[in-house]
Amino acid sequence: MNKTSKKIILGHGSGGKLSAELIEQMFLPAFTNEFLSPLGDQAVMNINGTRVAFTTDSYVVNPIFFPGGSIGDVAVNGTVNDLAVGGARPLYISAGMILEEGMPYEELERVVNDMKNACTRAGVLLVTGDTKVVEKGKGDKIFINTSGIGIIENGVEISYQRVQAGDKLIVNGPIGEHGIAIMSIREGLEFETEITSDTAPLNSLVQDMLQVSKNIHWMRDPTRGGLSSSLNELAKASNKGIVLHESEIPVPESVKAACEILGLDPLYVANEGKLLAVVPSGEANGIVDAMHKNPLGKDAKIIGEVVDEHHGYVLLKTSIGGKRVVDMLAGEQLPRIC
């Protein structure tokens, strides 16, 4: 019946099941190797005794300016974060700009300025780049690709293979702000809200965490597809079960309200300045305390744990005492009808 998988549809870029299917059926068979196969946010290579993390990401955001940031901010922060959650210290990034004919000079200048400031804040240097221009109508003002490299210190080993039953799951703060900030001003959606994107570089926070304990087992920045996608990937890769406690998950009132109105679930909404960390139970409180001292971790909380049951599944204990499976999104999250 479903013949849609024969063509690329928007859902293939949603970070959910369709994206995973595309990677597993098309990209992985073509390129598989020991660095790619773990499908982390970054590849880790040992080069002359130094462990180097390498990542790339493309940014297609509409609108390009939104409350709390711009495509320039997320293009730098996103790549910095993909390195940081691998335990790496991000050092250098590249930028490939695809500009659409007719884009106002002034807008490009604002994007570039945001990228400059984001690099300064994250402490990375933009060391190489490229520019292409496509005909009007063939792009969406601007697409940016950034790649980045960073160094992983000895003793830091972040991998789903280290995740064990009993480990605690930490989030560094309230979820859902970026996705709702974008949706709130997108065309056709008359929704007034003060929600601003959480876009931020997480490398300083990760360094603070590693200062307390190098024994962090796993980390991810839950961007597209939200918490649900990242945790489902972890559950499936590690073949462990994950339990989330709904009452512990920080969701800002404004995001909750927007999700109620829009018929969305905050667990599936994108973040750009959040990280999930799985750490040994005995070290969880110490790590959370350290996170609280960093502005980007001041609302950090333990929101769940890893269990040796329902392997491969994420289970949510609801605040009223029920439970349900948190599945990965099939395609894009669709607003409900009424």
Place this chain on the structure above:
Amino acid sequence: MKYIDEYRDADLIKKQVQKIHEITTQKWAIMEVCGGQTHTIVKTGIDELLPEKITLIHGPGCPVCVTPLEMIDKALAIASRPDVIFTSFGDMLRVPGSEKDLFSVKADGGNVRIVYSPLDAVKLAQKNPDKKVVFFAVGFETTAPANAMAVWQAKKLGLKNFSILVSHVLVPPAMEAVLDSPFNIVQGFIAAGHVCAVMGYGEYEPMAEKYKVPMVVTGFEPLDLLQGIYMLIRQLEEGRYEVENQYTRAVTREGNIPAKETIFKVFDIGDRSWRGIGVVPNSGYRLKEEFAGHDAEKVFTDISSINSKESELCISGLILQGVKKPHECPAFGKECTPMTPLGATMVSSEGACAAYYNYGRYRTSTG
């Protein structure tokens, strides 16, 4: 969130659950009519908190699920036209037609957009005078006032390029269809709160009397549902069959009179086909003759030849009537998943099959 958190309060919920346990002495099968209620039940796990004697049956109140395949195919045909901007509520986009869905039409270059209100589609028509803007008007009585208002406004504005593809259905005839079914096991209804907010509940009283079936008009938060279930079980246990109103903060017996007036300025009642159920007499709305210029089926006359057949594997008709539970379908979770839905009950997050798959798979797969 004020006025929402109160209805999700864990302590109050525990007390309400306790009260239901205390009054339940025998087996009861009750149906929550509305898809939004099914969504809350499965999302929060209410069904697990109830006594085993109570069986919840998920009713036909999911507009996305009951829109017939033929209408989806008509929507796809219209949306594929280069001169059209096709607008819809979000969850209609993944509903499979005979060959594809609206997302694929979009991938093929069709101008398909999600809107949150039909009035946004009217604005699109004003902004794009060179395009024909079509809104896919699906839903129950709840969405009818806004859809009627959109057509009313378009006519008032003299907009020649705005039309709606109507697949509007009504709740009471669907409830009667359930009660008239030879398979019926439903003993009481959790009636749909938002539908009643528009229509009131006066029209349910003759039905409760005729079929001797109790009904409780109920809201959508966990505490609403538990209170509604409590009131319904109390009626069943006491042998009463009245229409009671749990959702007093939104529903009156008369309903929203200006909204009803708007509906009947624009729509007439007529027969409608329901996906998986078939044609139910007087079960939907159609545009009045004077609004024919805004009726997509009359604007795009070539779609009248579309006549589609449903998948034979899919038992969504039985599921919508409460005769079968989703996991009792042999295709559930195998041929039919949210990625590859065979029927619309798997597509919409409000659909009973998708709700079971997304939120309950672990439970059903381990017994």
